[in-house]
Amino acid sequence: MIAFLVVLGVLIGGYLTRRGTGELAFIASGLQETLAPVQERVSGLLRTLSQRLTLLTHYWQVDSENQRLRQEIVQLQLELASLKEARRENELLRQLLNMNAPPEYKVVSATIIGRSPRQWSFQVTIDRGRDQAVDVGAVVLSTGGVIGRVVAATPSSARVLLLTDPSSAVGGLVERTGDLVLVEGAPGSPTGLKARTLSPHAELATGDVILTSGLGGVFPKGLQLGTVLDVKADPYGLATAATVQPAADFGRMEYLLVLTANPKSPVAAAPPKQSPAREETPVAASQAGPGDAARPSGQVGASPQVQTGDGTGQTRGGRDSTGPASMRAAATSGATAAADTAVPVSEAATATSTSPARNNQEPSVSQAQAGVRNQAWGDGDGATPAGSNASTNP
Amino acid sequence: MGRLRLDRMLVLILELLVAGVLQTLPLGYFGLPWEGRSSFLALVVLDASLRDGPWAGAVSGLLAGAWIDLLAGEIIGAGMGAWLITGYGVGLLGTYLFRERWEVPLLLIPLGTLVGCTLELVFGVIWSPGHPWGGLWLQGAVPATVYNTLLAVMVYGLGHRWFWRLRLPAYHLGADIHAH
Numbered sequence: 001m002i003a004f005l006v007v008l009g010v011l012i013g014g015y016l017t018r019r020g021t022g023e024l025a026f027i028a029s030g031l032q033e034t035l036a037p038v039q040e041r042v043s044g045l046l047r048t049l050s051q052r053l054t055l056l057t058h059y060w061q062v063d064s065e066n067q068r069l070r071q072e073i074v075q076l077q078l079e080l081a082s083l084k085e086a087r088r089e090n091e092l093l094r095q096l097l098n099m100n101a102p103p104e105y106k107v108v109s110a111t112i113i114g115r116s117p118r119q120w121s122f123q124v125t126i127d128r129g130r131d132q133a134v135d136v137g138a139v140v141l142s143t144g145g146v147i148g149r150v151v152a153a154t155p156s157s158a159r160v161l162l163l164t165d166p167s168s169a170v171g172g173l174v175e176r177t178g179d180l181v182l183v184e185g186a187p188g189s190p191t192g193l194k195a196r197t198l199s200p201h202a203e204l205a206t207g208d209v210i211l212t213s214g215l216g217g218v219f220p221k222g223l224q225l226g227t228v229l230d231v232k233a234d235p236y237g238l239a240t241a242a243t244v245q246p247a248a249d250f251g252r253m254e255y256l257l258v259l260t261a262n263p264k265s266p267v268a269a270a271p272p273k274q275s276p277a278r279e280e281t282p283v284a285a286s287q288a289g290p291g292d293a294a295r296p297s298g299q300v301g302a303s304p305q306v307q308t309g310d311g312t313g314q315t316r317g318g319r320d321s322t323g324p325a326s327m328r329a330a331a332t333s334g335a336t337a338a339a340d341t342a343v344p345v346s347e348a349a350t351a352t353s354t355s356p357a358r359n360n361q362e363p364s365v366s367q368a369q370a371g372v373r374n375q376a377w378g379d380g381d382g383a384t385p386a387g388s389n390a391s392t393n394p
Numbered sequence: 395m396g397r398l399r400l401d402r403m404l405v406l407i408l409e410l411l412v413a414g415v416l417q418t419l420p421l422g423y424f425g426l427p428w429e430g431r432s433s434f435l436a437l438v439v440l441d442a443s444l445r446d447g448p449w450a451g452a453v454s455g456l457l458a459g460a461w462i463d464l465l466a467g468e469i470i471g472a473g474m475g476a477w478l479i480t481g482y483g484v485g486l487l488g489t490y491l492f493r494e495r496w497e498v499p500l501l502l503i504p505l506g507t508l509v510g511c512t513l514e515l516v517f518g519v520i521w522s523p524g525h526p527w528g529g530l531w532l533q534g535a536v537p538a539t540v541y542n543t544l545l546a547v548m549v550y551g552l553g554h555r556w557f558w559r560l561r562l563p564a565y566h567l568g569a570d571i572h573a574h
Contacts, residue, residue, distance in 0.1 A: 166526055188532045
């Protein structure tokens with residue numbers, strides 16, 4: 001009987017197995033359907049319980065890991081902030097490096113470490129001094145353009161007179177016309193800087209870019225000083241005054257470049273013949289004529305390639321061929337020895353007296369000087385506007 | 395000179411040194427208006443004048459002015475003269491006014507800063523003719539006055555309640571007289 005039942009069971013089992021879901025499939029699916037939610041709940045519960053138990057078991061481990069991760073986050077945040085700052089610094093320094101200092105000068109980077117304690121004085125202290133070849137007269141640049149010059153130096157620091165100081169006066173050159181202007185500090189004005197023309201015929205218009213003229217022998221030629229914002233005519237018709245937006249941002253000066261004499265330059269190595277403090281006036285220079293107004297060869301910022309009034313009759317070109325705009329471009333590319341543009345001095349002088357930028361045929365002071373100033377970077381030709389580049393400090 | 399005790403004198407010198415360093419910091423980095431041209435030295439001088447009287451004000455003014463003149467390196471004497479007069483004057487004014495009241499420093503510190511900076515400017519530009527007075531005054535004296543007023547509000551105005559809770563003798567006296 002038992003054997004019969006076993007055989008019967010095997011046969012039925014075999015039959016059902018062969019049929020698959022067969023007639024009893026609905027019972028199986030019903031059971032599965034009923035059981036699934038329960039299974040789900042229970043397995044979920046067990047999973048949670050298991051996780052909790054795991055957490056409980058590894059509580060200290062997790063806690064320490066959590067702390068480590070938190071520290072890591074803080075560290076990464078600090079690194080991120082540091083990288084952001086480095087990127088910003090990098091951009092600023094790139095901007096500074098793009099300014100391409102003239103080859104006669106060596107560039108020293110500097111940081112502002114202090115300002116004048118006097119409320120009405122516009123001077124800053126930098127962290128470079130005589131030990132780094134930063135001495136009195138060195139030109140200081142920031143992103144954008146010139147910010148001033150060194151007026152006092154110690155072995156480890158130097159004091160910089162900003163362009164915006166009322167005792168600062170720099171000889172400038174209008175890029176568009178080549179006219180000479182005097183750029184002075186103007187406290188109380190919206191920008192802190194103003195420009196005055198030196199000739200009644202000089203033109204000055206809104207948007208004009210003003211560059212250093214290089215005539216004083218202190219500032220190299222072609223460095224950007226600012227842009228004319230607003231022009232006001234002198235009531236007597238003698239000169240034009242303009243508000244100038246400085247090229248450098250005086251509110252946010254962080255990294256500076258100081259132009260010091262390059263010992264490798266033959267110009268810097270030559271002994272100076274004339275002190276920058278003793279400078280000719282523009283009138284005197286214009287009267288002397290282009291050939292006579294040649295600056296001493298040893299003057300700071302002089303280009304060794306440029307020879308004017310020395311009998312060779314070679315200069316870098318007339319005003320028309322290398323006007324201020326092209327001059328700056330040439331200076332930017334560092335091409336001081338542009339021999340292909342060289343023309344005789346007499347040609348240069350002739351070209352300057354008939355400037356295409358203006359219809360005025362009468363050569364002005366600036367025009368007369370243009371023949372000898374068309375040399376890139378620091379071509380101080382011994383002539384300067386009265387008071388140009390000279391501090392009026394007692 | 396004998397009116398200042400030695401310990402007070404030393405503290406005053408220390409205060410002046412700290413203020414002097416603060417005053418030469420390039421605060422323009424922080425994007426503050428007027429490049430953060432506050433006058434911490436003026437604040438120390440005026441505080442000494444109010445607390446210790448005219449002679450202390452004069453001495454601290456002389457020292458602060460010397461610090462300014464030496465560091466600025468232009469005109470020696472302009473700062474010394476200006477802050478000596480201001481320190482003495484404010485100290486003298488403080489003896490006539492009821493200086494324990496918090497309104498008095500709030501009034502005298504801006505006034506003293508404005509007068510001191512103006513005097514310094516006057517003494518300075520005497521030697522440098524042709525300077526734009528108005529512009530320099532606007533860019534020098536006015537920012538310092540504004541900043542020092544804010545600092546005075548923080549130190550004397552907001553700090554006043556803290557001093558009051560400490561029940562300092564001077565405030566007791568002031569309160570009694572005021573109530574009377």
